[in-house]
Amino acid sequence: MRFDLILRVGAKLVLPFILLFALYVQFHGDYGPGGGFQAGVIAAGMVILYALIFGIRAAKQIAPPAIVEMMVPLGVLLYAGTGMAGIFLGDNFLEYTAFAHDFLHAHEWGIFTVELGVLITVCSTMIVMFYAFVERGRS
Amino acid sequence: MTEAPNAETFVISLLLTLLAGITLAIIRQRNMFGVVILSGIYSFLMASIMIALDAVDVAMTEASVGAGISTVILLATLYLTGSMEYPQRRSVIIPLCLSLAVGAILIWGTSGLPKFGVADAPIHKHVGPTYIQYSKDHKMPPNMVTAVLADFRGYDTLGETAVVFTAGIGVLLLLQGGWRVSSAGRKRDDEDDENEPSARSASDAANGGTSAGGTSA
Numbered sequence: 001m002r003f004d005l006i007l008r009v010g011a012k013l014v015l016p017f018i019l020l021f022a023l024y025v026q027f028h029g030d031y032g033p034g035g036g037f038q039a040g041v042i043a044a045g046m047v048i049l050y051a052l053i054f055g056i057r058a059a060k061q062i063a064p065p066a067i068v069e070m071m072v073p074l075g076v077l078l079y080a081g082t083g084m085a086g087i088f089l090g091d092n093f094l095e096y097t098a099f100a101h102d103f104l105h106a107h108e109w110g111i112f113t114v115e116l117g118v119l120i121t122v123c124s125t126m127i128v129m130f131y132a133f134v135e136r137g138r139s
Numbered sequence: 140m141t142e143a144p145n146a147e148t149f150v151i152s153l154l155l156t157l158l159a160g161i162t163l164a165i166i167r168q169r170n171m172f173g174v175v176i177l178s179g180i181y182s183f184l185m186a187s188i189m190i191a192l193d194a195v196d197v198a199m200t201e202a203s204v205g206a207g208i209s210t211v212i213l214l215a216t217l218y219l220t221g222s223m224e225y226p227q228r229r230s231v232i233i234p235l236c237l238s239l240a241v242g243a244i245l246i247w248g249t250s251g252l253p254k255f256g257v258a259d260a261p262i263h264k265h266v267g268p269t270y271i272q273y274s275k276d277h278k279m280p281p282n283m284v285t286a287v288l289a290d291f292r293g294y295d296t297l298g299e300t301a302v303v304f305t306a307g308i309g310v311l312l313l314l315q316g317g318w319r320v321s322s323a324g325r326k327r328d329d330e331d332d333e334n335e336p337s338a339r340s341a342s343d344a345a346n347g348g349t350s351a352g353g354t355s356a
Contacts, residue, residue: 025199026281030280033195035288035297041203048211069311076304079297104278111280111289114296121300125307126208132314133215 004053011053018045018046026119035120043119044126056134065131068124075121082113147191154188171222175213175298196284 025032026039082094089098097103097108103123161181182205189198253260268344270291271283279286288296 020186029282029285031282032200033282033284035196036287038199040201041200041208045203045207048208052211063322072259073306079300083293083297092183094297096290105288107277107279107290111285114289114293115285118296121304121307124169125303127354128307129212129310130215133212133219136219136314 006031007053011049012022015046015050017042018049022046026115027112030113032076036115038117039128040119043123044130047127048130049136051130056131062132063127068127068131070122071120072128075117075119075120075124077117078120079117082110082117085131086110107121147280151188151191154184158184158188169224169226170225171217172214178213179206179210182209208237220228260346 022039022042023084025034025042026036029035029039047059047063050062084093086095086098087093093100093115094110096107098106099109110114144352159183160332161177162240165174165177165181168177182201185205186198187201189195270287273279273291274283288330
């Protein structure tokens, strides 16, 4: 599909908006529908669409497998680390109240960090799985 | 609660009918490519039903995961396995009876459930009111789903993230096969897509040639 003009141009038009929508779903999750899981899948969908249209090699340049594989445990660590930060600040595990002076701000920060962890793990897992399947076909 | 059927009921019934039709089409279909596309349509219909039921978060997940990612992954699998299903020679009587029995048990089980959409069902009386009241008292984020998922039930979501992590690692281990093979796979990434098979076979032949030469010498 690399030489199909309509697909290439159409994908180039759509790709940035997919990523923007993923970020919107992520950071607007407190107010609208969505959250880390959905945003992660949408962002991974952008990379997969890019790989389908422009080839796996081009996709690996914008999302290098080594970095993506590192992101898989990084998200879980960020999530669990947020929980541990609650313990070190004198609260329970995953208790966000001590993160800021204001209760609401503290919990918004806590939710933000935790959702970021979910985004990182889900997005990278989906991309890594896609790479694994495609790699399998080439060997 | 005997209300006149409104537009929402009509839409949900229509979507559920379409869902049943899609399911029958999936059963009849022998071409795997068609099955994958039909299951993508199934997921989209399911997402539409979720929207009609005001569960937008679930609908978004269903549309992105069910219709998006899993369709792509299944298509990638079809590329590896071929897309025609072998005709089955075995009798369908026993599986049919089994699934009819399980379906009958499930339908019998729904008679024990509270009525659909009733406000005083047990699930709305357990921890739900506490969460809602606490959110209101402390002015938590307006999307209560996010507040419940990431704050009240942070443990659960941590577990879910760990599940996604474990699944990803498992798929990687199964498909890339540990350290040595995956490092060999890395090296191949630098080569071009188009002429890779020929380059691979050429390099394999070269390796075989050198090793054969080494053993003979």
